[in-house]
Amino acid sequence: MALAQVTDVAARAGVSPATVSNALNHPDKVSAKTRERVRQAIEELGYVRNDAARQLRQQQNLAVGMIVLDIGNPFFADVARGAENTLGELQRPLLLGNSSQNAERELTQLRLFEEQRVAGILITPVGDALQRLGQIKDRGIAVVIVDREAGADEFSSVSTDDVLGGRLAAQHLLELGRRRIAVIGGPRIIRQVADRYEGARTAASALEDATVQLWDTGAMDSQAGRDATKTLLALPAEERPDAIFATNDLVALGALQELTRAGIHVPEDVALIGYDDIQFAASATVPISSIRQPAQEIGARAARLLVAAIADPSASVQHPVFTPALVARESTLGP
Amino acid sequence: MALAQVTDVAARAGVSPATVSNALNHPDKVSAKTRERVRQAIEELGYVRNDAARQLRQQQNLAVGMIVLDIGNPFFADVARGAENTLGELQRPLLLGNSSQNAERELTQLRLFEEQRVAGILITPVGDALQRLGQIKDRGIAVVIVDREAGADEFSSVSTDDVLGGRLAAQHLLELGRRRIAVIGGPRIIRQVADRYEGARTAASALEDATVQLWDTGAMDSQAGRDATKTLLALPAEERPDAIFATNDLVALGALQELTRAGIHVPEDVALIGYDDIQFAASATVPISSIRQPAQEIGARAARLLVAAIADPSASVQHPVFTPALVARESTLGP
DNA sequence: GGCGAGAATTAAATCGTTTCAATTTCGGTT
DNA sequence: AACCGAAATTGAAACGATTTAATTCTCGCC
Numbered sequence: 001m002a003l004a005q006v007t008d009v010a011a012r013a014g015v016s017p018a019t020v021s022n023a024l025n026h027p028d029k030v031s032a033k034t035r036e037r038v039r040q041a042i043e044e045l046g047y048v049r050n051d052a053a054r055q056l057r058q059q060q061n062l063a064v065g066m067i068v069l070d071i072g073n074p075f076f077a078d079v080a081r082g083a084e085n086t087l088g089e090l091q092r093p094l095l096l097g098n099s100s101q102n103a104e105r106e107l108t109q110l111r112l113f114e115e116q117r118v119a120g121i122l123i124t125p126v127g128d129a130l131q132r133l134g135q136i137k138d139r140g141i142a143v144v145i146v147d148r149e150a151g152a153d154e155f156s157s158v159s160t161d162d163v164l165g166g167r168l169a170a171q172h173l174l175e176l177g178r179r180r181i182a183v184i185g186g187p188r189i190i191r192q193v194a195d196r197y198e199g200a201r202t203a204a205s206a207l208e209d210a211t212v213q214l215w216d217t218g219a220m221d222s223q224a225g226r227d228a229t230k231t232l233l234a235l236p237a238e239e240r241p242d243a244i245f246a247t248n249d250l251v252a253l254g255a256l257q258e259l260t261r262a263g264i265h266v267p268e269d270v271a272l273i274g275y276d277d278i279q280f281a282a283s284a285t286v287p288i289s290s291i292r293q294p295a296q297e298i299g300a301r302a303a304r305l306l307v308a309a310i311a312d313p314s315a316s317v318q319h320p321v322f323t324p325a326l327v328a329r330e331s332t333l334g335p
Numbered sequence: 336m337a338l339a340q341v342t343d344v345a346a347r348a349g350v351s352p353a354t355v356s357n358a359l360n361h362p363d364k365v366s367a368k369t370r371e372r373v374r375q376a377i378e379e380l381g382y383v384r385n386d387a388a389r390q391l392r393q394q395q396n397l398a399v400g401m402i403v404l405d406i407g408n409p410f411f412a413d414v415a416r417g418a419e420n421t422l423g424e425l426q427r428p429l430l431l432g433n434s435s436q437n438a439e440r441e442l443t444q445l446r447l448f449e450e451q452r453v454a455g456i457l458i459t460p461v462g463d464a465l466q467r468l469g470q471i472k473d474r475g476i477a478v479v480i481v482d483r484e485a486g487a488d489e490f491s492s493v494s495t496d497d498v499l500g501g502r503l504a505a506q507h508l509l510e511l512g513r514r515r516i517a518v519i520g521g522p523r524i525i526r527q528v529a530d531r532y533e534g535a536r537t538a539a540s541a542l543e544d545a546t547v548q549l550w551d552t553g554a555m556d557s558q559a560g561r562d563a564t565k566t567l568l569a570l571p572a573e574e575r576p577d578a579i580f581a582t583n584d585l586v587a588l589g590a591l592q593e594l595t596r597a598g599i600h601v602p603e604d605v606a607l608i609g610y611d612d613i614q615f616a617a618s619a620t621v622p623i624s625s626i627r628q629p630a631q632e633i634g635a636r637a638a639r640l641l642v643a644a645i646a647d648p649s650a651s652v653q654h655p656v657f658t659p660a661l662v663a664r665e666s667t668l669g670p
Numbered sequence: 671g672g673c674g675a676g677a678a679t680t681a682a683a684t685c686g687t688t689t690c691a692a693t694t695t696c697g698g699t700t
Numbered sequence: 701a702a703c704c705g706a707a708a709t710t711g712a713a714a715c716g717a718t719t720t721a722a723t724t725c726t727c728g729c730c
Contacts, residue, residue, distance in 0.1 A: 003474060005686055016710045021688055031708060046470070051450040052390035053686035056715045061387070071431075072412045081407060084433060088440075093447050096406075096431040098419060105423075112428050115386040135381065139338060222614060253618050279557060280615040283588050285622065340716060351680045356718055366678060388716035391685045 004045035013041035024049070055117065063093040064306060065113035066122040067106060068146075069190075070220065071098040073250055075276040075295050076124070079146060082299025083122055090307055092119070099126050101190070101219060110136065120306045122146050122299075127189040130154075142309035146302045147293075148191045149319055156309060156317040158302040162192050165291040165324035166199020169245050169273045170212065172289070172326055174203060176333075178243035178271055179210045184228040184255065185247025186216035193220075193247050196275060200245055213241075220247065225254020233262050242270060243332075249274035249281045252288050256331070260285060272331040287329035294322055339380035348376035359384070390452065398428040399641060400448035401457040402441060403481075404525075405555065406433040408585055410611040410630050411459070414481060417634025418457055425642055427454070434461050436525065436554060445471065455641045457481050457634075462524040465489075477644035481637045482628075483526045484654055491644060491652040493637040497527050500626040500659035501534020504580050504608050505547065507624070507661055509538060511668075513578035513606055514545045519563040519590065520582025521551035528555075531582050531610060548576075555582065560589020568597050577605060578667075584609035584616045587623050591666070595620060607666040622664035629657055 010017040015034060023030045023038040030038070041047075055061050064087055068076040080096055087094050095118065097109035103126045110132065113121055120142035125133070133143050134154055145157035166183075173181055183200055185193045197214045204210040215231065217224035225246055232241060246252035252274030259266055266272050266286045274281055277292035301320060308315055341352040348355065350369060358365045358373040365373070376382075390396050399422055403411040415431060422429050430453065432444035438461045445467065448456055455477035460468065468478050469489060480492035501518075508516055518535055520528045532549045539545040550566065552559035560581055567576060581587035587609030594601055601607050601621045609616055612627035636655060643650055 006688090007686085017686090018688080018710055018712095019708085022709085025688075029708075034708080046474075048446075048449045048474070050391070050452060050686055052387045052396070052452065053715090054450075054688075055387035056385070056391055056717085057686080057688045059715070071406065072409065072416060074407065074409065077407045077412060081433070088443075096433075098416070098431075108423075111383070114383045117385060117387065139381075139383070253615070257618055280588070280618075283592055283615075283619050285618055285620060287620065341718090342716085352716090353680055353682095353718080354678085357679085360718075364678075369678080385716055388685090389718075391687085392716080392718045394685065 003050075004047040005050065006047075008045055009038065009041045009047050012045060013037045061117045061119055062091070063095055063116065063118050064120045064122065064303075064310075065095045065097060065109070065116070065118040066146075067097045067099050067109050067124065069099060069101050069124050069126065071096070072221070073248065073276075074278040074280065075248065075293070078278075078295035079124075079299040079302075082296030082301075083146075083303040084299075085296075086300040086303035087307070090303075092307070101126055101187075103127055103129070107132070114139065114141065117141075119310045120144070122302050122306055124148060127187075140313070142306055142313065144302050144306040144309065147298060149321065150317075153317050156305045157319050158298050158305065158322075159319070160293045160298070160322040160324045162195035162324070163199040163202070165275065165293075166196035166245075167203045168199075168324065168326045169196070169275070169291055170200035170203035172328060172332060173243040173245065173271055173273060174207060174210055176243075176267075176271060179207070180239075180241040181210070181212045181243045181245055182215055182228075182232055182241035183212060183245045183247065184215045184217055184225065184232075185220055185251055186214075186224070187218055188214065188216050190220075196245075196247050217251065220251055222250045222254030222257070225251035225256075226258045227254075229255045229258035233258070233264070240270075244270055244272045246272070246274045249276045249278045249288065249290055252290070252331075253280065253284060256284060256286060256288065267330070267332050267334050277327050281327075282329065284331075286331045289329045289332040290327050291324045292327050293324055298322065338385075339382040340385065341382075343380055344373065344376045344382050347380060348372045396452045396454055397426070398430055398451065398453050399455045399457065399638075399645075400430045400432060400444070400451070400453040401481075402432045402434050402444050402459065404434060404436050404459050404461065406431070407556070408583065408611075409613040409615065410583065410628070413613075413630035414459075414634040414637075417631030417636075418481075418638040419634075420631075421635040421638035422642070425638075427642070436461055436522075438462055438464070442467070449474065449476070452476075454645045455479070457637050457641055459483060462522075475648070477641055477648065479637050479641040479644065482633060484656065485652075488652050491640045492654050493633050493640065493657075494654070495628045495633070495657040495659045497530035497659070498534040498537070500610065500628075501531035501580075502538045503534075503659065503661045504531070504610070504626055505535035505538035507663060507667060508578040508580065508606055508608060509542060509545055511578075511602075511606060514542070515574075515576040516545070516547045516578045516580055517550055517563075517567055517576035518547060518580045518582065519550045519552055519560065519567075520555055520586055521549075521559070522553055523549065523551050525555070528582050531580075535580055552586065555586055557585045557589030557592070560586035560591075561593045562589075564590040564593035568593070568599070575605075579605055579607050581607070581609045584611045584613045584623065584625055587625070587666075588615065588619060591619060591621060591623065602665070602667050602669050612662050616662075617664065619666075621666045624664045624667040625662050626659045627662050628659055633657065
């Protein structure tokens, strides 16, 4: 059974296909009476427009694609929700993809979005996809970088100041008297990791006796946190850190689990701070200190910038930067 | 600047458009030499196929749509990842949508998927979308229900036995001597909520003096958990429950926060159990007992059933049911 | 060297919608 | 009652790929 299409609707309503199309897309061009007749025919036949044909003819797709690093991370889930809500209000469908911090999957997703001829792409890139994104932009697809400042001024970006965030975290630990800070997260090519680490080092450089070392984990989930922590605990006592700065809260939660399991007291023996301030950080066994980023707002802002770039490709690029904030809890302060 | 298309590639490679298409879609029909020439022309021109045109001509879309109740809930994020991985292996793009437990958004998403002519839909329906889904199936789009048993045998479904899960939770509480169980979650039209509640009541009906009451929250997030708990705490002491069964872990986490804030001891004063066993349940202030469901496996299984249904629409429907398991932690057992 | 089978290539039709330009209808005026 | 401009409607072309059926090559063999 073939699906109903415009010609069927037109026949049923006793008008031409062109009029059906107008009734749907330019209602002001059609008399009220005809509009109603078409509406009824559509209803009776259960007509659903074929978006492929529409796109082909219109030479454009309203939809926007988004690629996040890890949809299982509540931080990115929130960013995605922020974007989704904003785009929804603007009647733009969102195609949500997930790179799992995997460059190959990222490319697959990008290719898919290109084939779909999406109007724009929101992306938190894995490593160095910038060149590829440049090509995409040249193809007329708007691009906005999410949660990372785009160095070049080719695309707009929305970010928080990760260097500052790293500094805030380390300063907090240093002020509490900690001197050996282990930064855990990775891989290093992820810009967020590099920036947060850099911020932490900057903070420590002010003090003679403070050290900051990066332990590169392959991923950024709680498993990575557990693994890295095991490594740290295996160190000789004098090399063991007195503070851990996890580059996101999932990693911090994993670290906390492993520390607890090993009977290490947090924060007495080792202080712990995470990043993102996902809602679960506050309700952890030991509530985890963190650096807060306004997740939903980041997504919403990125969506708005993207839509603006779609509407006017020549509009000047912008790089709004949100300011992260320290949220101190028991994992650093103690009870 | 127009994008390159098959004719351009054909011209560059010195062949006809038909050959370019064959090189792409039926490589075995094209000589190795020609294939290579086409490949090169594609590369030089940066040709990216227009999926709308392809779909229109082929009369089919490989992509699959998925609608989850709440992408911010790690349980559904995991289900989605399970589905995504499986579909990825089968070369099928996944369009991920989020209903936020909102029937209207669900309809919007479904409409979108219909217009896209997706090959199939994976959905955890809000309330009573079954009739609508029937229409969709009649249109030739395969449907598989996720995380809820479809009563009718119109579509396949993948679920866990939520009635059993509810029973396990309540039995556990009853065995620990609790007698006044408050079930919090909602809205009630969500099948999971109704089933888990029913299971709990069944368990209690075996005991003379046990009561189970449902407190319907509008949503299923931690805010709902906090609000419901506030209501419970405002009850006169003799009506106050000695155990709370939250219909998912987000709600349980919210409840725990509110209990802690009010100085109520968990589990001494009030025992608490959640549902889903998301990873954050184990690392909560007081580790939360929960009912585990194999999230990723559910998603993967649903994806496989869907692909099978797409391949053979007349294939018999199946209703695999996973068995939930109690995971007892401190929030019921104590230290 | 010619023949024929199978491989390789291609011309032209087609998918379902929207749009452009052209035509028809309508309401109001003189 | 004829006419005019604006509003409403329509026929036919167009979007960019794939497919079918027909045509052209290739190569081994007699």
